[in-house]
Amino acid sequence: MSDTEKRDRGLLRVGVDECKGCGLCMDACPPKVIGMSERLNHYGYRTATYAGKGCTGCGICFMVCPEPGALTVYKLAKVPMVAAGTGVTGVS
Amino acid sequence: MSNEMIPDYEVAHGKSKAFYERYERKGELHHQTHYCPGCGHGNVSKMLARAIDELGIQDRTILINPVGCSVFGYYYFDVGNIQAAHGRAPAVATAVKRSRPDSVVVAYQGDGDLAAIGSGEILHAANRGENITVIFVNNGIYSMTGGQVAPTTLLGMKSLTTPQGRSVANEGYPLHVSELLATLEAPVLIERVGLGDAKQIVQATRAIKRAVENQVRGLGFSLIEVLSPCPTIWKMSALDAQHWVRDVMEKTFPLGVFCDRTKEAHPRLQPAPAPALAELPRILGVADDDLPEGHPYPGKRAEEVDLHVRVAGFGGQGVLLLGEVLAEAGLDAGLEVSWLPSYGPEMRSGTSNCHVRLSTKTIDSPLVVLPDVLVAMNEPSLRKFDDSVRPGGWVIYNGDTFPEDCKRKDVNVLALPFTDIAHELGDARVGNMVMLGALLEIANALPQTSIDAALGRLVKNPKWVALDERALERGRALLKESLLEV
Incomplete structure (x- = not known):
């Protein structure tokens, strides 16, 4: 990953075992980057899926989601952990 | 889902720490709530x-x-x-x-x-x-x-x-x-x-x-x-x-x-903390040191007391106080006692009555169903409870003449105008104590010291204590006289 590559401000992870597929996040997401899976999860629900790019990290999907642990919204760290020129990605 | 770490990104919105990581509930539902989708x-x-x-x-x-x-x-x-x-x-x-x-x-x-x-x-x-x-x-x-x-x-x-x-x-x-x-x-x-x-x-x-x-x-x-x-x-x-x-x-x-009112509200004063459990007896005045010493029951322990008394009359006649003095005296003498006032939603000066039991044994119920002694301070009370008196028991009735239709062959009766007698003693209100005197004489179960102690505790005004003592004495005398007449 090069330093010049523009990265999304946000990132979304969906807990497949927690999501019940109500669809509220899909509707609320401003950039419309959340869809619904074709596959059913372990409990028989379709689950929310992140399109993979376009998330702004606004957190609205998290606010409207009724399940405590189904969604986790990440934001690009303000101080990039990639040291310029080293090409080494930060260690979490 | 735990908030996993992703390089270069930090969690902006994730599961709160206030939630358990795993929910310890039935079956395999350990990571999702029981709420329906969209709830x-x-x-x-x-x-x-x-x-x-x-x-x-x-x-x-x-x-x-x-x-x-x-x-x-x-x-x-x-x-x-x-x-x-x-x-x-x-x-x-x-x-x-x-x-x-x-x-x-x-x-x-x-x-x-x-x-x-x-x-x-x-x-x-x-x-x-x-x-x-x-x-x-x-x-x-x-x-x-x-x-x-x-x-x-x-x-x-x-x-x-x-x-x-x-x-x-x-x-x-x-x-x-x-x-x-x-x-x-x-x-x-x-x-x-x-x-x-x-x-x-x-x-x-x-x-x-x-x-x-x-x-x-x-x-x-x-x-x-x-x-x-x-x-x-x-x-x-x-x-x-x-x-x-x-x-x-x-x-x-x-x-x-x-x-x-968030802006104008001040932090509420915290109510004073409740006293420790161990301090309650002292606060209520029932700690061991506070309690009167009592006067040991004079009879032999083999001598059993099991007295059932019903007191009834109009409110204001001292029905409840009569019962209280009797129970308090029993307590002073070391007996088991119960005193149960019994009144319904009743107009002022309506009928009232109380149940009193004194016993050397544990009292099973404070209710007096078959009284040994009925103290009836008026005719309605007599009519109401006369039939309940145990055969061989006593009826102390406040009235000149005992109603003919209430007469029973199997009970003893002391019928006197106690209110008038009290009036002669100094105050019509001590009629209850005259009747109590007669009752004490009949029961013959309590030492005089215990009765004095009970009066001292329940009646605060010394003038009234003196009058009550005279009234009790008069009641005892009246009963003795009536026995001589028979």
Whole structure:
């Protein structure tokens, strides 16, 4: 990953075992980057899926989601952990 | 899902620390709540958990869980948890908060719980301004039990028990809890929020945090009513239910702040802590040192006492005091005693009576069904209880002549105008003591020292004590005279 590559401000992870597929996040997401899976999860629900790019990290999907642990919204760290020129990605 | 780490990114919104990582409930449902898809309870729980996180109060929060869908709060919230009886969360919260003033107590209730069976509890907790936080989740229906009409059901809304829709004529109007409580003087914050769209949800998050923060600051009672979707019972998709909150429900239950005294409220004075249990006897004056010494029962222990007495008359004749002196004297003499006043909703100076038992053995019941002695201070009392006297027992009757039709061959009678006799002694009001004198002479079970001690404890004015003693003496003498006459 090069330093010049523009990265999304946000990132979304969906807990497949927690999501019940109500669809509220899909509707609320401003950039419309959340869809619904074709596959059913372990409990028989379709689950929310992140399109993979376009998330702004606004957190609205998290606010409207009724399940405590189904969604986790990440934001690009303000101080990039990639040291310029080293090409080494930060260690979490 | 735990908040996993991703390089270069940090968690902006994730599962609150106030929730357990795993929910220890049945089967394999250890990582999701029991709420239906789209249920507002999940959102409200998240808001509360977030407020707990942000205020840093997880280790001193106590959640009072209700009866209803949200009963399982204790599976999810890693805080102190108590599950209250239906509707009683505010009462339980009051007790918890008062006994642990440093804790942060949150009563979480639904509309069936708070607005129906618990309407009394919430009203009085709010009116006392208890320093607690109440989260009132209103979805306008009894969801857990399958969708019966609730006090908050909208007009025209169909439910299991209003299949034609709620009508004013049959079920009345929807109850506006926030508006009602806002009329009280004590509450600090009463606000209604909704879960109808993202904007409303943000406002609800803010309101819930404020309500908890008010308590942390010690300001007093805060209640947040949350209009919340129930897609399952409303028979709607999650999205339709969410919008229904905003587009329909809000018309009946307008959102807004109904009362906000946060700015002018001062931290409430904490009520004085309750005294330690061990101190109670001294406070009540019944510590060992406070108790009178008593005068040992003079008879031999083999000599059993089992005296059943019924005293009856008009209010004001000293019915209850007569019984009390007798019981107190028995107590002083080391006997088991019971004194049971018995009166109903009665006009002033109506009839009253009491049951007294003295015994060397444990008393099984304070009721006197078959009296050994009946003290009847007037004719109605005599007529009422005459038949109940044990054969061989006594009737002491306040009247010149004993009514012919009340005469029984198997009981002894002492009928005298005790009120007049008392009047001659100095005051008609000591008639009860003259009658008690006769009774003591009949029972012959108590030492005079115990009777004096009882009078001393129950009658504060020494003048009256002296008069009562004369009256008792006169009563004893009258009984002895009557026995000589026979």
